[in-house]
Amino acid sequence: MPAVEATTLTVRKTALNGIHRQMGAKMVEFNAWEMPVEYPSAGGIIAEHNAVRTGVGIFDVSHMGDIRLAGPEALAAVQHISMNDASRLAIGQAQYSALLHPRGTFVDDVIVHRLGEDDYLLVINAGTREKDFNWVRDNTRQLNCKVENLSDDFTQIAIQGPKAVNLLQKLADANLSAVKFYWVTRGTVCGLKDILIARTGYTGEDGFEIYIPTDEATSARVWNEILEAGKEFGVVPCGLGARNTLRLESKLPLYGHEISDTINVWEAGLDRFCKMEKPDFIGHEALEKAKTEGLKRTLVGLEMVERGIARDGYKVLDDSGREIGYVTSGSPAPFLKRNIALAYVPPEFANVGSTVKVEIRGQGVKAQVVPTPFYKRPKKA
Amino acid sequence: MPYPTDFKYTKEHEWIKSDGKNATIGITDYAQGSLGDIVFVELPKTGSEITAGKTFGSVESVKAVSDLYAPASGTVTEINSALATAPEKINQDAHSAWLMKITLTDPGELNSLLSAADYEKFVAEEGGH
Numbered sequence: 001m002p003a004v005e006a007t008t009l010t011v012r013k014t015a016l017n018g019i020h021r022q023m024g025a026k027m028v029e030f031n032a033w034e035m036p037v038e039y040p041s042a043g044g045i046i047a048e049h050n051a052v053r054t055g056v057g058i059f060d061v062s063h064m065g066d067i068r069l070a071g072p073e074a075l076a077a078v079q080h081i082s083m084n085d086a087s088r089l090a091i092g093q094a095q096y097s098a099l100l101h102p103r104g105t106f107v108d109d110v111i112v113h114r115l116g117e118d119d120y121l122l123v124i125n126a127g128t129r130e131k132d133f134n135w136v137r138d139n140t141r142q143l144n145c146k147v148e149n150l151s152d153d154f155t156q157i158a159i160q161g162p163k164a165v166n167l168l169q170k171l172a173d174a175n176l177s178a179v180k181f182y183w184v185t186r187g188t189v190c191g192l193k194d195i196l197i198a199r200t201g202y203t204g205e206d207g208f209e210i211y212i213p214t215d216e217a218t219s220a221r222v223w224n225e226i227l228e229a230g231k232e233f234g235v236v237p238c239g240l241g242a243r244n245t246l247r248l249e250s251k252l253p254l255y256g257h258e259i260s261d262t263i264n265v266w267e268a269g270l271d272r273f274c275k276m277e278k279p280d281f282i283g284h285e286a287l288e289k290a291k292t293e294g295l296k297r298t299l300v301g302l303e304m305v306e307r308g309i310a311r312d313g314y315k316v317l318d319d320s321g322r323e324i325g326y327v328t329s330g331s332p333a334p335f336l337k338r339n340i341a342l343a344y345v346p347p348e349f350a351n352v353g354s355t356v357k358v359e360i361r362g363q364g365v366k367a368q369v370v371p372t373p374f375y376k377r378p379k380k381a
Numbered sequence: 382m383p384y385p386t387d388f389k390y391t392k393e394h395e396w397i398k399s400d401g402k403n404a405t406i407g408i409t410d411y412a413q414g415s416l417g418d419i420v421f422v423e424l425p426k427t428g429s430e431i432t433a434g435k436t437f438g439s440v441e442s443v444k445a446v447s448d449l450y451a452p453a454s455g456t457v458t459e460i461n462s463a464l465a466t467a468p469e470k471i472n473q474d475a476h477s478a479w480l481m482k483i484t485l486t487d488p489g490e491l492n493s494l495l496s497a498a499d500y501e502k503f504v505a506e507e508g509g510h
Contacts, residue, residue: 026417037444038417040414040417044417044418045417045418045442045443045444046418046443241417241443241444244444245443307421307465308421309420309421309441309446311446331443331444332420332421332443334443361423361439
């Protein structure tokens, strides 16, 4: 009898996959997507990271998901499924938020963009596209609102860094200086009309994300035009490696690490994005209860004091070597030139200056609780 | 990148240069290229014993930790202290940025390692997938 072949999970490719390979990018699998992790021709992760901090870098983030809610009860739908208050959004404004389970833990984090009167775009993580769409649709059935999965409709390119606005302005007809951080506009970009341009990003720098047609030819043309226009600013293509080190320095959460379906909003320290005065959203009741019970663990920033690099999943110990928590994300920080980490520890260890140890290959290596974000971009003059 | 013909190589991408009694150990250019920027090197203390085929330390890039495997057995006599503050030297020139020096317990162990030509072939096949 012939052997049955094991089915393999299909790995998806973005429209820019060919370009990344052409540029010699090191490719890696991330949440069933084949993505560039770094570009040796750009100098690799450290060079890419520092280019974003000092100049400009571009990222293919087409693997992210997009859900559109439109209709007379679109706002009610968004309010019901997310923890931040979307009623504060003017048309053209965006906010960081999260979708929660009834128990107050995370389905996903999300950026909510108000595109029109009753028209909202939720941008979600790559690994949670299907889960989120089904969850949003199932939890808004009772409302007069259309829910569309637009995840395959866009090539999404992020342009990030202090020079991002200078770069994109060369290619866009909209007045980008008039677009405040976390606001959006529409305009012609590289000759393409009516392109959504959002002043958002995941790097802790100023920057934009553009949503363009998903055909390979257009996507490649725009990518190349951005690189060409950015030459005078030292633009480099950046992969997921730099994307992770940048967001870590800026203490931006990553689903599956700082936030997950077993972690609640208070533990993750995302209080300011959770508007409890909004009476009805999924997770509200559980969060009220959790608030009265007090925190059992909290997210802190760590900096290594002794030689060593704390990495995802490593145990955190107290001075006597007793296990007290774990690292959610840890890595060298290329711009800060220190080894940093985010970790869950009991509240009594959360004060800045507390010393703990991180277990690295069997040894407890000294670390210190430090203020976060580790890096904050300088205010523009 | 030509691989020095007076080195021997392992399939785990270490090189070893020996005079029959003492040896110098490092990682190859192929290894540093696949790792990317090296940010941390962990080596054994001088005086410690290493055993052929077993791990003796690690080298870390931004994204990952990679174990180092001993090409031969021996006692560590010297480690390259420059790598503690400048691990990127390995990226710059992997065949000069030695990791450590040892006295060999059994020089015969080197006979089973790869020559430069064999290692080049091995790497061409590995890189081709």
